[in-house]
Amino acid sequence: MKILVTGGAGFIGSALVRFIIEHTQDEVVNVDKLTYAGNLASLQSVSNNPRYHFELVDICNRAELDRVFAEHQPDFIMHLAAESHVDRSITGPSDFIQTNIVGTFTLLETAREYWQTLVLAKQNQFRFHHISTDEVFGDLPHPDDVCADQVAYLPKFTEQTSYAPSSPYAASKASSDHLVRAWCRTYGLPTIVSNCSNNYGPYHFPEKLIPLVILNAIEGKDLPIYGKGDQIRDWLYVEDHARALYKVVTEGKVGETYNIGGHNEQRNIDVVKAICGILDALLPKETSYAEQITYVTDRPGHDRRYAIDTTKISNELNWQPQETFATGLRKTIEWYLTHQTWCQHVQDGRYQGERLGLNS
Numbered sequence: 001m002k003i004l005v006t007g008g009a010g011f012i013g014s015a016l017v018r019f020i021i022e023h024t025q026d027e028v029v030n031v032d033k034l035t036y037a038g039n040l041a042s043l044q045s046v047s048n049n050p051r052y053h054f055e056l057v058d059i060c061n062r063a064e065l066d067r068v069f070a071e072h073q074p075d076f077i078m079h080l081a082a083e084s085h086v087d088r089s090i091t092g093p094s095d096f097i098q099t100n101i102v103g104t105f106t107l108l109e110t111a112r113e114y115w116q117t118l119v120l121a122k123q124n125q126f127r128f129h130h131i132s133t134d135e136v137f138g139d140l141p142h143p144d145d146v147c148a149d150q151v152a153y154l155p156k157f158t159e160q161t162s163y164a165p166s167s168p169y170a171a172s173k174a175s176s177d178h179l180v181r182a183w184c185r186t187y188g189l190p191t192i193v194s195n196c197s198n199n200y201g202p203y204h205f206p207e208k209l210i211p212l213v214i215l216n217a218i219e220g221k222d223l224p225i226y227g228k229g230d231q232i233r234d235w236l237y238v239e240d241h242a243r244a245l246y247k248v249v250t251e252g253k254v255g256e257t258y259n260i261g262g263h264n265e266q267r268n269i270d271v272v273k274a275i276c277g278i279l280d281a282l283l284p285k286e287t288s289y290a291e292q293i294t295y296v297t298d299r300p301g302h303d304r305r306y307a308i309d310t311t312k313i314s315n316e317l318n319w320q321p322q323e324t325f326a327t328g329l330r331k332t333i334e335w336y337l338t339h340q341t342w343c344q345h346v347q348d349g350r351y352q353g354e355r356l357g358l359n360s
């Protein structure tokens, strides 16, 4: 198979590209614009492999996409390219509308025209897999808002949950999910959508909670907690996500949606304390890293809880996360401690840990 991956230089995209090159015989065409979030340094281990190709292309550029499709003749599209940081979407939503909505539309139209030219056998085999987020569903009831005996019965997101996005990022991803589904229903383009919870792991850009806290901690800086830190996310190790995505594109049913999650609900404050505990053991200093925790103004519109019901992908595609939060978090911290050059390289001139996403 030849798989065209968009956003393959980003956090999840690079994990997916490394997975495909290292664990399958497929070819990859990585289509990426290399925004601040895209780093070819994350693909060093596969960049010389003859099954890996890179195209520096913006997914909003129809002429360039036409050229890439004509040259590479892909069998599958795995669409991850996006603006992905909620705080940035609050500060400046325009790029999110452009890439996440217009870019997805442009890619869909390119794929549709290309797909119509294929012979029937190739048309039937073709897949357009759109990679999305659980943030499209909005937030769920929180354990602090119900009686103790009700906590076990709190709902989770299923494939039937209605969309109710809260942030400009989530709204732009929700829009793109709707476009993808409509292109399947109206034009018959063989699409699949997956919606995943928060990812963590190596090569994560240090604007997101886990890498930001690790790097701030070892640099002796404050560890900012939004609001009370009681927001709950379901964390999934990025390599488990990459494995799930490959299963979805190769074994998933056309027109279907699959929710992907880590069975691992954690309050933000507990995630930060866990990082501090591991750092206290791996890189001890006089005082605990937890003393650097600082509470800051909450994110506007901050969703309180996300949780994923993975029954469908587990039953139909036999996928389960392999990493526990304890093992995945330790691996992640060890990776950041031993990859300081990557951290400096990706931050230089792009981002120095400043607070983004406040309304005023």
Ligand code: NAD
Residues within 6 Å of the ligand: 006, 007, 008, 009, 010, 011, 012, 013, 031, 032, 033, 034, 035, 036, 037, 038, 039, 057, 058, 059, 060, 079, 080, 081, 082, 083, 084, 085, 099, 103, 131, 132, 133, 134, 173, 195, 196, 197, 198, 199, 200, 205
């Ligand atoms: P990321 O921000 O790390 O990477 C995005 C990549 O897309 C970068 O390489 C960037 O250069 C590229 N890109 C951006 N605009 C582009 C454009 N116009 N044309 C071509 N390339 C462009 O994102 P990520 O965290 O790896 O997320 C990947 C996908 O998975 C996104 O669609 C995101 O919505 C989704 N997702 C992310 C998470 C998460 O926890 N990070 C969870 C669920 C779903």
